[in-house]
Amino acid sequence: MRLDFRDPEPVVVDLSPDKGVVSTLQESKVQCTTQDKDVYLYYFLLRYPGKTLVFMGSIDGIRRLHPIFQHLGIQAFTLHSNMEQKQRLRNLERFRSTIDSVLIATDVAARGLDIPSVDHVIHYQVPRSADSYVHRSGRTARAKQSGFSLLLVGPDERKAMRLLLQSLGRAEDDIPDLQLDLDIIDRLKHRVSLARRIDAVVHKHTKADHEKNWLKQAAKDLDVEIDPDFVHIEDEDGDERAYRKKKKEKEDAAALKRELEFLLKQPLVANGVRAKYITSGARSVVDNLISGRGHEKIVGVNKAAAIEAVAKA
Known part of the structure; x- marks a missing residue:
């Protein structure tokens, strides 16, 4: 006896989020020249420390970017398919155990690997597909926790970004600009x-x-x-x-x-604050530094989550 499981009117249950990403994920974008992407990425890492996963489209790109950020004093590790398994696991463990660290990766890290407590995901290039964007972004905002995703968009990627969002049923304005x-x-x-x-x-x-x-x-x-x-x-x-x-x-x-x-x-000093005379006429700056509210690397601004820079934009 054979059972026929075919149904002329099947019911499809789609459990994916309406916009492709979970509601606890805050998305944002920065539009800049391709040459300046390194600068904007460096700014983000300084301004919003945490565990940050940076996705790049090629291994050559990772090999170019990684030493630059090492020279800049950023705790950065790499992950890509040309690495030996032992080195991949070692870098993953270093990323997990290092405070305010960065993992620069290709799509190897986007699927199947357990990378807990990722605060930010940065797309250095606009992903080629909606599926890639969703899975990359899904490395943060897991288990109902909040997370942040940032798109770095060069002039030649504007069309690709619009097509990407269209495939997700969304418009360009749905992803706000990051306040800078x-x-x-x-x-x-x-x-x-x-x-x-x-x-x-x-x-x-x-x-x-x-x-x-x-x-x-x-x-x-x-x-x-x-x-x-x-x-x-x-x-x-x-x-x-x-x-x-x-x-x-x-x-x-x-x-x-x-x-x-x-x-x-x-020290990097925010506009309007004089580095040599922080105590003169800038009592709030001193108070914030003493209280721990002040930013550790940028004098004159308070610590803040990246999501706040979007909400205030």
């Missing part, structure tokens, strides 16, 4: 520029040293001599100009590091 302190953001641009320049020099010499060491070891194993003209690698011991050039680049990078370290030690 543009004065602070302008001052952060130099920090990010220094970090990029430092990383460019470090990356250049790390890559060159790796290639040289690999070729030398390979030649040694094969018992052959390397032709410098063929492999396009200059031997520093035999080329004084190449040696001096590399030495000068390293000295310049060291000077950039000192400049960046000096800036990172300086």
Whole structure:
């Protein structure tokens, strides 16, 4: 005897939220140039500390962004498919156990992994599909807890954002803009520029040293001599100009590091507050610092959740 489970009029029960995301998730967006995304991300991480999951569209993007934020003093870890499983698990554990940490990931982290207590999800690029956006955003605001999702939208991504929202049955105005302190953001641009320049020099010499060491070891194993003209690698011991050039680049990078370290030690002061005379005519600033209400890294503003910056916008 065979049972027929086919129903000519099946009932479909859709348990997904009306807008694709849970009601406890606050969404927001920042529209900026593609070049400035690093700056706006840095601003957000400073202004709203917590556990932040940053999604990027490619592994190359992660490899570019991660060292820049390390130079900026941000506790950031990475997660992507080219990593060994042991390293993935190690980075996940570091992210879980580190206060105010950042995990920069591809979609590997969006499905199937247990990443509890994520305060913020940031989409560095507009996701390619509504499904990706919903699952990425779903890494926060779990178990009826509140959460925050931020879209960084470049000029060439406006159309993609509108199509994404349309597929969710929503309009562009449904996702409010994040309130920003543009004065602070302008001052952060130099920090990010220094970090990029430092990383460019470090990356250049790390890559060159790796290639040289690999070729030398390979030649040694094969018992052959390397032709410098063929492999396009200059031997520093035999080329004084190449040696001096590399030495000068390293000295310049060291000077950039000192400049960046000096800036990172300086307090960021909100517009309207004089850094040298905080106690004169700014009693509320001092009171907030003493009481613990004041922001730890930006003088003149109080601690606040990102959701409040949207509500007040």
